[in-house]
Amino acid sequence: MTAPVLEVRGLTRYFGGLAAVKDVDLVVPEGTIFGLIGPNGAGKTTTFSMIAGSLAPSAGRVIYRGRDVTRLKAFQRVRLGITRTHQIVRPFRSLTVAENVELAARYGRRPPRSAAEARERVLEVLEFVGLAPQAESPAAVLPVGQQKLLELARALATAPDLLLCDEICGGLTDAETRQVMGLLRKIRDAGTTIVYIEHDMRAVMSVCDRIAVLNFGQKLAEGTPDEIRRNPAVVEAYLGRAAEVGARGGT
Numbered sequence: 001m002t003a004p005v006l007e008v009r010g011l012t013r014y015f016g017g018l019a020a021v022k023d024v025d026l027v028v029p030e031g032t033i034f035g036l037i038g039p040n041g042a043g044k045t046t047t048f049s050m051i052a053g054s055l056a057p058s059a060g061r062v063i064y065r066g067r068d069v070t071r072l073k074a075f076q077r078v079r080l081g082i083t084r085t086h087q088i089v090r091p092f093r094s095l096t097v098a099e100n101v102e103l104a105a106r107y108g109r110r111p112p113r114s115a116a117e118a119r120e121r122v123l124e125v126l127e128f129v130g131l132a133p134q135a136e137s138p139a140a141v142l143p144v145g146q147q148k149l150l151e152l153a154r155a156l157a158t159a160p161d162l163l164l165c166d167e168i169c170g171g172l173t174d175a176e177t178r179q180v181m182g183l184l185r186k187i188r189d190a191g192t193t194i195v196y197i198e199h200d201m202r203a204v205m206s207v208c209d210r211i212a213v214l215n216f217g218q219k220l221a222e223g224t225p226d227e228i229r230r231n232p233a234v235v236e237a238y239l240g241r242a243a244e245v246g247a248r249g250g251t
């Protein structure tokens with residue numbers, strides 16, 4: 001078995017008296033799409049923020065390829081290969097799509113060494129996500145589906161080794177969701193490990209190799225999509241409710 005790309009040990013975060021994340025352990029094997037699911041407020045985004053480095057844990061460690069990165073800042077982790085997308089996308093709205101992607105590339109793991117290399121990288125990423133025709137449009141004018149693709153493009157431009165995807169399918173049509181699932185599989189197959197937060201259960205179950213379930217800040221279960229689907233505690237805490245609302249559990 002290959003060494004894990006990411007290990008999270010005893011990860012804990014309090015907000016005042018509230019334990020948003022409590023004593024969570026995760027081991028993410030290389031080359032997988034690893035789902036992180038659970039009800040609203042379960043602690044998924046807080047966990048992501050601690051892995052990405054934008055939020056300090058109250059306790060616990062984040063280990064990336066055997067190295068303890070718990071004290072590194074977010075930009076230092078991006079340079080090592082850990083990049084996240086945000087649930088609420090936030091491109092530079094007045095910059096073009098291409099400029100947004102180029103900026104991300106410059107802060108990434110392999111910054112382009114020339115303007116020509118930057119252009120080539122930007123075009124490659126935009127073609128990959130299908131946004132090449134919008135390259136010169138201001139980010140602000142993109143419809144929601146394309147905003148999500150731009151968020152993914154910006155993350156990919158940093159040349160991530162570990163991509164943290166936060167609810168990339170929220171607000172997308174079924175066709176757009178299928179497109180994004182196809183992209184995630186290609187990204188994984190090209191060698192990038194993915195941790196994926198998502199409420200769209202069809203998407204999660206179709207694309208993830210393993211899934212961990214959070215509930216009230218703690219890990220409730222972990223396993224393959226089939227094991228998770230059949231786990232009575234998961235059905236009780238989350239999946240039953242998600243099914244009631246048409247397999248989409250909320251925001």
Ligand SMILES: Nc1ncnc2c1ncn2[C@@H]1O[C@H](COP(=O)(O)OP(=O)(O)OP(=O)(O)O)[C@@H](O)[C@H]1O
Pocket residue numbers: 015020038039040041042043044045046047251
């Ligand atoms: N900055 C903050 N200050 C105070 N409480 C916070 C903060 N961020 C998150 N919380 C609380 O921590 C808990 C976990 O929130 P988090 O956003 O991590 O959950 P989540 O599983 O990502 O939820 P959702 O599926 O709704 O995005 C919630 O009770 C939330 O209100």
